[in-house]
Amino acid sequence: MKLALENCNGRHPAARANAPAALRGMSLQVASGEQVAVIGPSGAGKTTLLHLLACALKPSSGALQLDGRNPWNLSRSELQRLRGELFLAPQVPPLPPRQRVVTTVLAGRLPHESLWASVRSLFYPTDIALADQALARFDLSDKLFERVDRLSGGERQRVGLARALATQARLLLVDEPLSALDPTRTQQAIESLTQAASERGATLVATLHHVEMALQHFPRIIGLRDGELAFDLPAAQVTPERLQQLYAQHLDELNGAPPTAPHDAPVVAAPVAMNCR
């Protein structure tokens, strides 16, 4: 899938009205099948960029084009069909704790499945082999019928990535896929991800706190700082000086300290849960 952002501003719906937008004046072109890593210190707008591209956030100004179409001009059902063509993997894997791994991975297929087929798949998983293949790429085949809440944090994150591979999406948007993984798993996970994306010709945009991994595995690097584009260069031209500049005042993050928690914009207080009924 081909992406184009023209002078986009991204503002989180829960943000205060006078706060500056999380992402400002963003222009970007990504060709179909390209693999791009987004780096930058925490709070730079990496997640907001992914949400804009995933049609999870409407740009407050500027235009987004996916395959030459502006998704926000489509009708709601067409937009939902378009969303089925892309896959956003959030940093915290969105897996219900009581679900089995096989079901959770196969949930990636839902947009391309009829309601009837998805109900049947709850009674007996219809494509166990597909789930197994996706899990095998992340070395998790033995967890196929395990429950999600029996897994470690790193295993859960890899199950979330396996779900991305079970989809038929033509655009993969992956938010911090490595934040809970140890060094050897990190290498394997990023290789599986880039390899699978290029096998199916899908466009891949990943945010990474792991600068070294980004430079090693992605041909094109986008640097974000304070909600603005700092640079957009081939990996070979990203010099240590540029990185120093990008991460100035956040040097601990450049040296590999993982982000502690997803930096979402302020959350609106949820209504009090009624526990005594």
Added chain:
Amino acid sequence: MRVPVKRPLPGNTPPALRDPAWRGRVFWALAGLALLWPMLVLTEFKPWLLLEPDALKPALRFLSDFVPPRLDGDFLAMVARETWRTVAIATAGLTLALLLAVPMALLSARVLSISALTGRMALLPAVVRQLVRWLLIVLRSVPELIWALVFVRVVGLGPTSGVLAIALTFSGMLGKVYAEILDSGETHATTSLLRNGSGRLQAFLYALLPQNAAELTSYTVYRWECAIRSSAVLGFVGAGGLGQQMDASMKMFNGSEVATMLLVFMALVWLADRISAWLRRGLA
């Protein structure tokens, strides 16, 4: 050398160190009491009347009839038959209520809205949601006793009117609380599926339901327990089951029969409690 810390006396605390929330707390506590008082007057709340000998004697006589409970074979066989009927009324009523409540809960749950994923919910779904909520209010604000009196006139005396009455009132309660459980739980898994293009029912089946299954189940079992109790009350207006027998025994001032049936009710409530605990352990 120790410098003595100056501690202000309680009476003359400097204003900066006074708890600013204190005045509001006192005000609202007093306001609550002031509102409660007319209600106590209005309801003629005089609990000491219970202890006056004139009132106490007949009450004690009625209660002393309760022991020993009647336990002969014929009567127990009848009680067993009617208990079975009561359980059947409650279960059938609750099943019908579920058939009505589940679609309404899905229609009124906010998490399953696709347009609300990005900003405000669109107009049409918001209107539908509000209409369903009002329908739920109508269904549960009419007491099941009134529905039963209506249905007794339509379908005649017997369990059918009890089943229909329970189905209508309970669908209102179940629908409202189901929607609240779905909306108040963790929604990350559900919104992620919707964002990636799944349908609403698919997102419900693959994320929202597994996320909330235990709470939904335990609430449903609790409502089944309530349905058993409420079928007893409905029996008094001729909707069949143990309640109708209890009404008959009460009219005959036969305390020992009433006692047996009350014991059966306690056993049923205890049973519901056990089933709920067991199901929750299974789903945990």
